[in-house]
Each structure stands twice: as C-alpha cells, then as structure tokens.
Amino acid sequence: MTTVAEIFETMEYGPAPEADAPVRQWLQAHDGKFGQYVNGRWTDVDDARLFDVQEPANGKRLARVSQGNEADVDAAVQAARAALPKWKALGGHARARYLYALARAVQKHSRLLAVLETMDNGKSIRETRDIDIPLVARHFYHHAGWAQLLESEFAGYEGAGVVGQIIPWNFPLLMLAWKVAPALAAGCTVVLKPAEFTPMTALAFAELAHEVGLPNGVLNIVTGDGETGKLLVAHEGVDKLAFTGSTEVGRIIRKATAGSGKKLSLELGGKSPFIVFDDADLDSVVEGVVDAIWFNQGQVCCAGSRLLVQEGVADRLYEKLRARMERLRLGNPLDKAVDIGAIVAPVQLERIRGLVEQGREEGAQMWQPSWACPAEGCFYPPTLFTDVSPSATIAQVEIFGPVLVAMTFRTPGEAVSLANNTPYGLAASVWSENINLALDVAPKLKCGVVWVNSTNLFDAAAGFGGYRESGFGREGGREGMWEYLKPAGTRDPGPGTRESAAPSPESRVPSPDGLPPIDRTPKLYVGGKQARPDSGYSRRVLGADGRVLGAVGEGNRKDLRNAVEAAHKAAGWAKTSGHAKAQILYYTAENLAARADEFARRIDDLTGRGDGRAEIDAAVSRLFTYAAWADKYDGLVHDVPIRGVALAMNEPIGVVGVACPDEAPLLGFVSLVAPLVATGNTVIAIPSEKYPLAATDFYGVLDTSDVPGGVINIVTGERDSLAKTLAEHDDVDAIWYFGPREGAKAVELASASNMKRTWTEWTPRAWRDARVAEGREFLRQATQVKNVWIPYGE
Helix, strand or coil, X not given: CCCHHHHHHHCXXXXXXXXXXXXXXXXXXXXXXXXXXXXXXXXXXXXXHEEEEECCCCCCEEEEEECCCHHHXXXXXXXXXXXXXXXXXXXXXXXXXXXXXXXXXHHHCHHHHHHHHHHHHCCCHHHHHHHHHHHHHHHXXXXXXXXXXXXXXXXXXXXXXXXXXXXXXXXXXXXXXXXXXXXXXXXXXXXXXXXXXXXXXXXXXXXXXXXXXXXXXXXXXXXXXXXXXXXXXXCCCCCEEEEECCHHHHHHHHHHCCCCCCEEEEECCCCCEEEECCCCCHHHHHHHHHHHHCHHHHCCCCCCCEEEEEHHHHHHHHHHHHHHHHHCCECCCCECCCCECCCCCHHHHHHHHHHHHHHHHCCCEEECCCCCCCCCCCCCCCEEEECCCCCCHHHHCCCCCCEEEEEEECCHHHHHHHHCCCCCCCEEEEECCCHHHXXXXXXXXXXXXXXXXXXXXXXXXXXXCCCHHHXXXXXXXXXXXXXXXXXXXXXXXXXXXXXXXXXXXXXXXXXXXXXXXXXXXXCEEECCEEECCCCCCEEEEECCCCEEEEXXXXXCHHHHHHHHHHHHHCHHHHHCCHHHHHHHHHHHHHHHHHCHHHHXXXXXXXXXXXXXHHHHHHHHHXXXXXXXXXXXXCXXXXXXXXCEEEEEEXXXXXXXXXXXXXXXXXXXXXXXXXXXXXXXXXXXXXXCCCCCHHHHHHHHHHHCXXXXXXXXXECCCCHHHHHHXXXXXXXXXXXXXXXXXXXXXXXXXXXXXXXXXXXXECCCCCCCCHHHHCCHHHXXXXXXXXXXXXXXXX
16 A cells, blocks of 8 residues: 555655546436427437437446437527517516526536536546636626626617527537627527537536526527537528537538528637747746647647747757656546546547648657556547648647647747748737737737737636637627627618619710810729729719719729739738828818819719718718727727736738628718728728719829828729629638628628638618718727737736
8 A cells, every 4th residue: 555655755646536426316317318408498308319428538328318400490499589579678687687697506516517527528627627617607797797787888789689509519518608698698599509529518507597597498408410500500590600610610601601691700710829939937838838738638729739939949848848748647537636638539539640640741750758548538648749840731730639739930020920820810829028029929910819928818808719710709708799789770681672783774975065075984993003904894884864974994803813912012001000090081081071072973973862962071071980980999908817917909800802882882982991991901992883983083082192002992893793702812801791682692602711701781771870880880890809818927
C-alpha cells in the first residue's frame, strides 16, 4: 500500500472519481428512453425510431433517444407559433422572472447536469463542473436582465418570432444557454435540435423548464440527426435560424435559406492563432496553450490550434511545452484529477487520426507524450507538430482535436500575415508583456474575438462570433440580443413586391432650337476616375414619359473586378479618423445642396413624380446624419468577470457591394452608401437599374468633395447580374441587396462561397422617413464587433 510519505515524494495523483449514481437513477426513471419535448410534454416513445447515445469514455450505451421526423418538427414549430403571441404579450418583467427561475434551476441541479454532460460528451468533470454549468446559469441570469430592460434598451424592436436552433456536440448545454436565453428574453419561442451525439443535457433542461412552469410551447426540444436539422431549416413556420457547427454545414444552411426571408446567424469553424512574442512570460504561455488546445480535448471552435512563435524563443517554448504535455493526465473524464477526457465519438477520433497522419506525410515533425492512452473508449493523446508549413493541411484545416501545429515568425507584421492566412476568422490569442504591441496587433487580426495574455475566456456580457468563413452574428451581450430582434411592426416577408426593371417605350429627345444635344454618356466610376465599361456596350435610360434621357455603361465581371481592386487599394480609409470621415461627408452634402435644383430636375425627369426636390433635401439630410455618426458610433466596455475588461470594438466589414433600390434613385443610393463610408468601409455600388443617371451625376459631387479614390466605386448595368457576381467574389466581404426577391435569393445563394455577410430586402422602404431609412440599424449592418479581452494587474 502506498504511504503518505511516498505520495509526497512522487506527487502522483490518486483516482478521484465523481459518483454517477444520481444520473443513472435519472436515466432509469425514464426507462433509458426519451421521446421529444413538444408543447410542454413528452411525446410517446416509438421504439422503431430510437437510436443509441453512447458514453465516449467506454463506448457503452447511455440512453436511447428518438429520431425526429417531419411530423415531430412540424408539431414543435406549430406549438412554438401558437405560444408566441402570449409569450410576447407577457412583457419583459414576466419573461425575466422565467429566465431567473431557469438560472436558479440550473444551479440547484448543477451536479447532476455536470455529471450527465461529462458522461454524454466525454469532457472532464472539472470542465463541466467548474466552467460549463456555471456559465449556463450565468447566461440565464444575464438575459433575465435583458428581458427586464428590453423595452427601454431596445425601444422600437420586438422578438424575431419562432426560432429554430441547431447546436453542436462540443458544449451541449452551454450552447443551449447561449441560444435559448437571448431568444426567450427577446420574446421569441424556440424549437431546438441538440446534436445527435450529445442530446442528454438538453432533455434534462427540458425537464427543468417544465418544473419552473415555462408556458407550453415556448421551448420545444426535438432530437435527431442531420436529417432532423434539415427539416427544421426548411420549415416555413420558422422566422429565424441560429446554427453553431461546421462551416460546411453552415454553407448548406445559407443556401437552403436563400430568398426565404429567415433571419440567420451562423457560428462556424475556426483555426485560431495563438501568437507568442519574444517578450512573453513563457511559463504563462505554456498554461495558456494547455487551455487553448487541450481544453475539451481540442474540440472547441475557437481552440488556439495554430501556435505562432517569434523565432528567438521558439525552441525554449517547445521544450517547456513537451515537458508540460508529459505531465498531462488523460483518462476517465469522471475522475476529478484528469486533464483530458475522451473524444466525442469514433468517427471524430478517426478524423483526428487521419489528419495527424496527413501532417506527418507532408513533412511536419510530430511529438506526443511517452504515456499510452486507455485501450477502452475514444481517447487521443495531446500532439505537437513543429516545422509546419503555413500551407500544410494541418495548418489550414480545422482538426477539432488535441493537436497543436507550430510555426515561427520574425516580425509583428509577419505574425499578423500568418495569423490571417486562413479562411476562418473566429478568435485569436496575443501574448506579450508589451501592452502597446498587443493592442496594436489585436485590431489587425481578422477575427471576432482577441484575448490578450489569456485564452478561451467567455461570458454572457461579451459577444462571441466570427468574421469570414467563421460565420456572422454574435452570441452574448448586447450585440447578441440583436440577433433575436426585428423592428417592431415589421411584417413577414412575402412575395417580392419590387419589380425588376423593364424596358419602356422609347422616343428621341427633341432637339432644342433645332440643334442636336451634346451627348453625355457617363462612364463607370472606379478608383476615383471615370472608366469606360469593358463590354463596350451602353444601355439607354428612359424618362417617365418615354423619352431617352441618356445612356450609361453596361458593366460586367471585369469592371467589377477592377472596382474590387480599387476598393481594396483604398483600405486605408478604415484607419481615417472619425472626424476626417465626418468632414468629407459634410462636404459631400454641401456640394450636393449647391446643385440641388439640377439633381431635382433630373429625378423629376426620371420618375415623373414631381418630388425630386424633396428627395434631394432628404439625401442632404442623410449625409449630415452619417457625418454626425462618423465619430460617434462607439463601441462598448463590457463588464466581464475577470480582473480586466473586454472592449467591444465596432470595426468596418471591409469591401462591401451594394445593389440600390429603384424607388428612390439618389436617396436610396445615399442611404446605403453613406453609413458604410461613415464606418470605414469601401463600397462598390450598383445604382438603380431603372434610374441610374441620378447616381452617375453624383460622380461630380464626389470629385469635388475630397472623397479618396476607391472609397466609393459605381458600376452601372443589370442589377441582378452584377450583384450576383459581387456575391460570388471572394474578395468582397459583404453585400447589401435591395431589389426583387428572386435577386435576393440569387445573392444569398452565391454568398455561401465564402460565407460573406448579406443584407437583403425585397419590400420597399419609405426612404424619406428617417425612422426606417437611417440610423443604428444601418450602422450595425455596416460594422462587425470585435471583442478584445484585456486582463490587467500583477
């Protein structure tokens, strides 16, 4: 028998298993079988549709749950729809009470939930007990507050409606909390599908919701595999979808919802950089790496899986890492002394093994600890690759396992280039004792979250989400609430109400005084200069009375390519101060006002409505609005539970394509372009297809207003064809489309190529009404939030 003295000498851990008897009893109370939770009750179990849920640590059956079919999904959506009016009518305070009760219920059953999560998912009990479940409760508490404050803090907005939510298997209950809490706070009702590997804590949560008296139909849980998820995505009764999972599936959902009008948020994959400068505290870095890549067995979308180390300290850091890896404990996840638990399922284990083997075949150097993994269950050892090429498969593909790939850099600029050398953009960690260096690098990283001298910090008060192929939308904090809200009184999108531009009868413009008119055929506006269209073709523009008022260039793919290049060359606009951007927008308004009569006549000739002057006055006012906002659309400082702060920075999206509406030829153009420019974006605008001359006349205003070349580029032509091309372009970061529904669908489908953000509308707005045509809604669409976590203190 080992003596106390020997234990102090070796400092070896003894087993400290967590009891699983309460979970076994809970499962037995359900006879190990579960139906769906719909409209406040459990459906009958159909043995023919049950599938096994296994414990990753030993491969044994944990329970059997139902495969949701079309009838199940339809019943859940109908229950949510029926419950929606009363749930919204309850008001913020009543909803806050329910969310508070849910938070208390999670705390009262915290140990049961933690053990169940560990058995179902395979992660260590230390993580579920000390991180996951406390954060679940925190999210419900935090969003109880947003429910209470909804009417004052989100005045003019209401819940998005019936929400379909699909969550992954890596943080089953925490992902439920991230999605359900803000949805309920906003006044939405929910149909949630947990991952087929890990549905158990969602089913346990359904029981808690029932116990606290959550009204029937407000929360519905439907289990099943990807086919069940497809049914939920396709259901016409769902108003908003929220998905967390792989980029591949996110791309499928983007395509499946194109043109449907469903509000969509996607939190997708990542290949996050962990950047270590040569002045960093290497011992702290080592512990940070442990938390970054071996937390939850590396099955974390924001795992710091790419270690970027400054050359001078790389060898020292690798040596320290190998020593630390040798001391990591892997085994039974219910053992409180274990650091690394089990991989979620055999299929994921095989994927990890395959990618590791590919890394070795491509020439990277692999190192693993000397100890062996348990023979039973799905386990994989912590793995370090060095001498990795930036283009190697393991440096580009999300492995989703305990595998770290290391590369070196020499300068901060090279570190940023390596960090951004991925299609993803979810998170990053920056390690340096020089806070000036860390805060200089953080804004340059193309990702939604940056941790300084820390990693994998999460809180309900701080938004989480990515850039680029890591998806769009945020979860947590004020920014996360917007994902479940819509302007109050917004009617459901119906069939397209905008009409595509159609040719009108033509006639020649009569010649004044017998002299032929001087031809004025505007070119395209690219890089601050007028450029002839590559096609060599022009299109006639007709007035309301059928007269030919002029012609504009027929833009094509090459013209858009040139415009995108010009917009990228103007990227320095994003660093221009808010004051400078405001001065240019004010100057633009001044120069437009000086030519107001000329522009008003042009609009009257085009539309025949006789309200040209009113439109120009509104356009001048709109330019003033965004000049005012240019130095005032500030970020936030989030109160997070660390000794430090999280800065929520509003960053420009980048290069944005804009397809403008017909109903307000100049005002619609200004209303969409101005907020983008005010927030630091560069723009490729497709003006009204029917009335483009209002925008081409605007070239002269831009030329005299000190707008830098490339900030605003204008390509005329067929709106839908040009918009689709922009949506397909990998160097365009977002696209706004205001036109017919079929065009919106084409844009959303094409945007899936690189998961760019889209904003599409086919219901005309009242563009002269400032309440719906300007302000924060447009500014939110024009920016993306980066949360930078900054700890401080000795």
